[in-house]
Amino acid sequence: MNKDILGVSAPYCPVDRLTSTIRSTPADFRPMGLQNVQWGIIHVSDKQPSRDEPTTVNVFASKIEPKLANTLVRRLCKIAPLEDLRHVKRVRKTSVGGKIELSVILCTVIDCENQEDMPSGVLEIVSAYQLRPYLTNVSKFAASSREEWEEQCTGSYNHVSCLNPWSWMEQKAHAQNSIMVDSGSTTKWHPLRHATLVAIENAASRDRRLYPRIPAKRQKTQNSDNEEEHTPEAVTNGLTPEATRPYLCTGYDIYIAWEPCTMCAMALVHQRIRRIFYAFPNPNAGALNSIHRLQGEKSLNHHYSVFRILLDEKSS
Amino acid sequence: MHAVNHQQMDSLASDDSSFMELALDQAKKAMSRLEVPVGCVFVEDGQVIASGSNRTNETRNATRHAEMEAIDILLKQWQQSGLSQLEIVQKFSKCDLYVTCEPCIMCAAALSFLGIRTVYYGCANDKFGGCGSILSLHETNSEHVTSSAAGQGKGFRCVGGIMASEAVSLFQSFYEQGNPNAPKPHRPVRMSQ
Numbered sequence: 001m002n003k004d005i006l007g008v009s010a011p012y013c014p015v016d017r018l019t020s021t022i023r024s025t026p027a028d029f030r031p032m033g034l035q036n037v038q039w040g041i042i043h044v045s046d047k048q049p050s051r052d053e054p055t056t057v058n059v060f061a062s063k064i065e066p067k068l069a070n071t072l073v074r075r076l077c078k079i080a081p082l083e084d085l086r087h088v089k090r091v092r093k094t095s096v097g098g099k100i101e102l103s104v105i106l107c108t109v110i111d112c113e114n115q116e117d118m119p120s121g122v123l124e125i126v127s128a129y130q131l132r133p134y135l136t137n138v139s140k141f142a143a144s145s146r147e148e149w150e151e152q153c154t155g156s157y158n159h160v161s162c163l164n165p166w167s168w169m170e171q172k173a174h175a176q177n178s179i180m181v182d183s184g185s186t187t188k189w190h191p192l193r194h195a196t197l198v199a200i201e202n203a204a205s206r207d208r209r210l211y212p213r214i215p216a217k218r219q220k221t222q223n224s225d226n227e228e229e230h231t232p233e234a235v236t237n238g239l240t241p242e243a244t245r246p247y248l249c250t251g252y253d254i255y256i257a258w259e260p261c262t263m264c265a266m267a268l269v270h271q272r273i274r275r276i277f278y279a280f281p282n283p284n285a286g287a288l289n290s291i292h293r294l295q296g297e298k299s300l301n302h303h304y305s306v307f308r309i310l311l312d313e314k315s316s
Numbered sequence: 317m318h319a320v321n322h323q324q325m326d327s328l329a330s331d332d333s334s335f336m337e338l339a340l341d342q343a344k345k346a347m348s349r350l351e352v353p354v355g356c357v358f359v360e361d362g363q364v365i366a367s368g369s370n371r372t373n374e375t376r377n378a379t380r381h382a383e384m385e386a387i388d389i390l391l392k393q394w395q396q397s398g399l400s401q402l403e404i405v406q407k408f409s410k411c412d413l414y415v416t417c418e419p420c421i422m423c424a425a426a427l428s429f430l431g432i433r434t435v436y437y438g439c440a441n442d443k444f445g446g447c448g449s450i451l452s453l454h455e456t457n458s459e460h461v462t463s464s465a466a467g468q469g470k471g472f473r474c475v476g477g478i479m480a481s482e483a484v485s486l487f488q489s490f491y492e493q494g495n496p497n498a499p500k501p502h503r504p505v506r507m508s509q
Contacts, residue, residue, distance in 0.1 A: 165429045166469050169405045189401070190391060192426050197379060204377035248378050262453065263429065266422035266444070270378035292451065294421070299443050299450055 020195040020256035022203045022249060022273070040086045041277075044289050044306035046296035057085065057140050058109035060118065061092075062131035066102050072125065073104060079121030080107035086310045088138045106133055162194045162261045163282050196256060196264035200271050203249055211245035248272045259286035259308075265294045268304060275305045332436055335359055335414040336479045339438070342369040342382065343416045343486050349374065353486040356382040356415035358390060360407065366390045383415060383423040387430065408432055416483040418476060421446035424453040428469030436475045438483030447474045 064072055073090055082088060082105065094101045106126070112118045115133055118126070126133060161168070168191040246252075253275040254268065260278070265287035268276060276288065283290050288306045295306050335357055342355020346369035355369040368386030372378045390411075394404050408430045413419075416438040419427060424446025427435060435447060435454065446453045454474040 165425075166431075168401065168429075169431060190388075191429055192384075192387065200379055201377060204375055207376045248376065261425065262451070263422050263425035266420060266425065266446070267379045270372075270420075270422065272378070297450060301443055
């Protein structure tokens with residue numbers, strides 16, 4: 001059962017980015033297929049971040065020639081990596097009077113008080129390319145509001161059910177056409193089949209399969225009831241299925257691409273999930289930081305831990 | 317109770333009670349199967365079009381609340397009879413739900429995604445309620461939601477407190493007999509009156 005995946009799901013709509021996986025054991029925190037990319041993980045608190053804390057970090061930056069961008073960024077990432085600022089893009093593009101200007105973050109001011117104290121590698125770059133460093137600041141935290149998120153992200157994912165859970169009502173023209181084609185008989189769409197709910201359903205069906213319950217009144221018909229037979233795994237443990245059976249998803253983790261919506265986040269409370277790992281905030285509907293923060297609702301009878309996995313720019 | 321609309325209750329009181337009776341029947345059915353006793357009916361044009369009761373223990377899926385059961389019946393029924401997505405949207409906007417207990421946060425969010433017209437509920441849900449107790453998802457203001465950001469669904473009308481004492485007494489007798497499917501090390505259940 002090590003690193004066992006209990007349920008994997010894709011949503012009813014053809015979107016490949018919204019998938020979720022429930023696991024029974026802590027994985028090594030590294031999503032499959034991402035072995036060679038830089039990544040980080042942050043705990044998503046059950047409380048709103050305090051407004052008293054400084055929300056920005058001072059950095060030295062400089063304007064650069066656009067053609068130097070690749071070379072400089074590669075060198076700077078080695079000499080002065082922005083360890084705790086993975087959400088920050090190192091290069092910023094601005095357009096001044098129709099002319100594109102690039103500026104690059106050289107290093108944080110935490111590492112050096114004055115320009116002269118910058119890491120020697122950075123100083124070398126400054127003199128070699130005749131850069132003129134100036135002081136500025138960047139956001140200390142990853143975006144949590146819609147506005148900030150839009151600033152950091154380009155592209156739109158409006159068709160993802162969990163991101164825009166009400167959009168099924170708006171795809172009228174498209175829906176009409178598809179119904180016409182297959183006469184409605186084989187159409188299988190469901191406005192509430194978000195990836196998380198499907199993953200929970202799969203985990204529940206695995207639970208029923210591995211730990212069949214034998215109700216007292218049905219014991220006589222046990223042998224004819226093939227669907228609920230003991231599986232080899234449950235029997236070879238030498239324990240009765242009832243004794244080893246987990247309660248719902250107690251102790252399990254879910255890995256989900258996008259921050260779940262309110263419906264999905266509450267479903268995970270009901271199903272007693274232990275930890276939630278997600279990669280992308282969901283400013284439209286997210287219920288773990290963006291719109292609501294269910295892990296911080298004291299009255300609920302279960303509280304999970306929430307983590308956001310920060311992927312590097314290439315994979316996100 | 318803040319969600320009660322008294323004028324509405326006076327004019328529709330008898331209808332409301334008879335539909336809530338049917339929801340309570342569903343709740344009793346759930347209890348006879350050793351499930352948490354919650355039941356509901358969907359009503360369109362004065363007719364019950366679907367009913368549902370809690371199946372969380374049987375399915376080991378804690379999301380199988382009465383509302384979700386009935387919603388799945390409706391969607392299947394409407395899709396099988398060849399209704400388009402648009403027609404289903406229009407159907408939901410004319411449907412009312414009668415449920416013995418205030419919908420939880422998950423179900424309230426689901427109902428707002430579906431665009432239901434009105435929810436009539438029995439007792440409030442102090443721990444999970446999504447229609448005023450913990451969150452107020454029925455008050456989502458859809459006017460501020462543009463088509464590209466309709467993340468929070470649509471608000472719906474909500475009327476609480478219909479035959480609440482009947483719903484509460486079902487819960488009480490369920491917890492008195494003990495929930496046989498609750499995990500073993502569990503705090504004693506405290507009934508709030």
